[in-house]
Amino acid sequence: MLAVPVQALFGQLLIGLINGSFYALLSLGLAIIFGLLNVINFCHGALYMLGAFVAWFLLDKAGLGYWPALLLAPIIVGAFGILIERLFLRRLVGLDPLYGLLLTFGIVLFLQGLFSNWFGSSGMPYEMPKQLQGGQALPFMFLPNYRVWVVGVSAVVCLGVWAVIERTRLGSRLRAATENAPLVGAFGIDVPRLVTITYALGVALAALAGVLAAPIYRVSPLMGADLIVVVFAVVVIGGMGSILGSIVTGFGLGVLEGLTKVFYPEASNTVIFAVMAVVLLVRPAGLFGRQA
Amino acid sequence: MKKSHLVPTAIMVALIAVAPFFVYPIFLMKALCFALFACAFNMLLGYGGLLSFGHALFFGGAAYAAAHAAKDWGWHPEAALLLGTITAAVLGTVVGLLAIRRQGIYFAMITLALAQMFFFLCLRTPFTGGEDGIQGVPRGMLFGVIDLNNMYAMYCTVAAVFLIGFAILHRAVHSPFGQVLKAIRENEPRAISLGYDADRYKLIAFILSAALAGLAGSTKALVFQLASLTDVYWNTSGEVILMVLIGGVGTTFGPIAGAVFLIALENYLAQLGSWVTVVEGTIFIVCVLAFRRGIFGELSRLLKREL
Secondary structure (H helix, E strand, C coil): CCCCHHHHHHHHHHHHHHHHHHHHHHHHHHHHHHHHCCCCCCCHHHHHHHHHHHHHHHHHHHHCCHHHHHHHHHHHHHHHHHHHHCHHHHHHHCCCCHHHHHHHHHHHHHHHHHHHHHHHHCEEEECCCCHHHHHHEECCCCEEEHHHHHHHHHHHHHHHHHHHHHHHHHHHHHHHHHHHHHHHHHCCCCCHHHHHHHHHHHHHHHHHHHHHHHHCEHHHHCCCHHHHHHHHHHHHHHHCCHHHHHHHHHHHHHHHHHHHHHHHHHHHHHHHHHHHHHHHHHHHCCCCCCCC | CCHHCCCCCCCCHHHHHHHHCCCHHHHHHHHHHHHHHHHHHHHHHCCCCCCCCCCCCHHHHHHHHHHHHHHHHCHHHHHHHHHHHHHHHHHHHHHHHHEEEEEEEEHHHHHHHHHHHHHHHHHHCHHHHHHHHHECCCCCCCCCCCCCCCCCHHHHHHHHHHHHHHHHHHHCCCCCHHHHHHHHCCCCCHHHHHCCCHHHHHHHHHHHHHHHHHHHHHHHHHHHHHHHHHHCHHHHHHHHHHHHHHHHCCCHHHEEEEEHHHHHHHHHHHHHHHHHHHHHHHHHHHHHHCCCCCHHHHHHHHHHHCC
């Protein structure tokens, strides 16, 4: 352990934090969607990929760079999410929630197949915005500006969503509908619209993560495929009962994964799944979850 | 065997017997392997109500074990198949013990995550040959006498394996064990209050399903003389779900029809590359929205008999 250079340690910690940001953004979206719709949104990873592609399209076809894309891509993908919810998911209300999982899995195959045909599986690079290129030379490591930005934005957005849900009127309605939708409907609140808004919001978070990821990873059709499985494990570990819980679990597991890369690289792909197995044995409901 | 199953079973056996004279045997063998895989999966989903999103783990894990035994240890094919099946049963015990601690949607996510973990392990260990897989697996001599390099001998072996697996599953489902399993699916607390240990039943069902999925995977490894990462990747788990969904969840013959349909589709659309995935995705969406009973579910509703 002492043989590990400090630079590598901090470098991997930072990468871990970045991955953790994506885990947090995605598992947060999954959690709020699951809370209200009772659907596990399997296509969350595919919509993350779609977010990155929308950013790439905006640059390539409309000449709109990173900053407009950061706002536009979540809106466009959110609108796409509204379509998914209205056209498909709405028809599954009242059925076994497993059907929602299967339907969204179908959407994954559809989107991934479509984009693989279009662009091949290797993907395209997306240039980093000029303002965020370069970095700070700290005494113990080199700190790239863009990575700091990603971690910062994700943290702020996550906390923002948490504040909206816990502190605003919309959030209180949402929480109430999660507890008991028919009763909230009886009070004259338009629950179906609330459901649509929630789904669009969760999906927009995935798209935002996709835009943030575009300059770091290549924009490729399969970028969300393996990520979503890890995010599922994150969700099982954290339990979906608590918003803050999924944020903390996401960042925490990202860091843990980064540390594993330093000390035992062979296990870095599997450590999160191993943690999941242990959590299931010790605390089946998840760290922040309530046993259903 | 149930009376209503006699005629369809006879038709199925007759079709298996005459098909190799009309259709390319390799295609048929692939279809039969996946049909057994789908039947094993259907027992778990259709009767136990458990959606596993990680069944590729057992299919592919067994394929690796059988391929390794046949190639590197020079085992006879029947011993290799047995080892593959046992490997899958052991893996099924480990995964089952973890996964049945949660229900419904979490069960699906846990099995998916554990299968992905297994995929990464397979990618890393030298034993599996990484990206290359285990190639050139010898088919060998069945019981030391029947040369499986003969296409028809291989076909008959695959057909026999399939029918044995099908019979085991059919027996399990239509036994008191199967009835309890259905009771647990319908109302778990009530089954528990009647004194049934729900978790034990679910675990046994899971292990049985995993073992037969493993038998299917090992047979596939012998037929194609190859065990590769594709067999353990989550696409394979998704495919088997789709087969069962198309054919009809909880029907006896549906998964077989679904498997043949999907394998045929992949075969004919192979030159279209990843458009196959788009088509599969579309079928998934259509099935879930409008065709939840599947082919045999609709058929048995029309004919007013259980199929």
